[in-house]
Amino acid sequence: MKTIKTLEIEIPVDGLVLSAFLHMPDVPAPPLVIGCHGLFADAESPKQKALAGALASKGIAFLRLDHRGCGKSGGDFKRDTTFPARLGDLKAARAAMKARGDLGGMVGLFGSSMGGAVCLSSAFNDPVAALCIYAAPAHFAPLAGVLRSSGDDKRLSPRFFAPENAFDLPDDPLETGPILVFHGDRDQVVPVAHGREIYERAAGPKSIEIFEGGDHPMNDPGHQALFLERATAFFNRYLNGL
Template sequence: METTTHKIEFISQGFLLKGVLHLPQAGQPPLVVGSHGLEGSKESAKQKVLSTLLVKNNIAFFRFDHRGCGKSQGDFITDTSLEKRTADFINAVQHVLDLGKTSRDLAIFGSSLGGSTCINAWNTLLQMDVRLCGAVLCSAPAKSRTVEKIPTGANNGRPALPLSFFKKNLLFNITKKAVSLSNVLIFHGDADEVVPVSNAHDIYTLAKEPKRLIIHENGDHQMTSKKDQAEFEKEAAAWFLHCFSQ
């Protein structure tokens, strides 16, 4: 199948953000927009998988770097919060839709903090000129206080993070916002060492039907099991296709 790839730039609250739009050959396809995790980027594994998987199913996919991440403008330490990520996500959706290369049938994807971003953005997206068809969430925290492994140590991309960074920017409880979700597929590992699986159960309990919860036995936060990855690919593609067919 022939596909086209477009490098996209857009502005979110004064920051120049960069992304990639993957389009199938079919005209005016439905659109999925993805949000990566806290220290991820548009090059994160699940984002790359979806960029191929969805296009094969005649679905467009847009992946981008949030501010302070990847090739987008911003400083990770000063420009990261759930609200800022949510603004980036909404602006990404609006910009891609305004390009006119897709239909206005929209579904969303988020991994880890990206899943929280999707939940937080849901009600705003419902008020936009789109048909919000559904979501796929992976290892998403609804309550940040439940997070068990906070990445404070320095790495190649940034200096060490003080606990005050998380208390100031990433302290949230969006559990109640899950009541607005529908057509949501949730993946979570029951051995997630970062975000306890209780978050997935809380989100699933509150979300509206249709909904589905897939718990990976002994699954970790990064979904490193090849078996779990294969199930993710199969079930996520089927879920998005079902969402858009309704």
């Protein structure tokens, strides 16, 4: 069993300091996966913590990032949360990890819900060795509608909903690198049609796993186990070549 260290990392961006946790296996220059949490979540996401442990046991480092205004990171959640801001957080994290001398050059991304859309956009602009997303929205408008109908829009500033801060899949094929898409077919927040569209638009190599009866938070223990098994195998294949 590999020894795993967890390091607390600080990443500067836009005058703020982001908090992150780097799970480092005791192997030279390991590949890295960076995780982006959902809109109202943080780096303590159970999916991320489980995946971080599983990947570190395979010799793959994992960075759990607190976006601005979330968890231990600086900033104010309501004031600072927009899609471009979260994309900027991930860009800063990718640059900070690239500048370290103890990581290899192979990088993957994992994102859940809005974090999946952030990772998808980041990989579209700067492809990665492996991209895994769960319950990611392909378009902003339906998500905005869900937030308004639930009253969660009050937790966000008007800037979050401004047209210039919205996101949609680009018209071009999604040249992101290898991609694995997970989605539940009973997701009431981000309907499964989003996951299917992302999969269809992806240039590949690509694969998709639809959880029968699966909800947005992935509450089913069987789905959690299958996710962990297949996501670990996916990253191990494309980052370790195994």
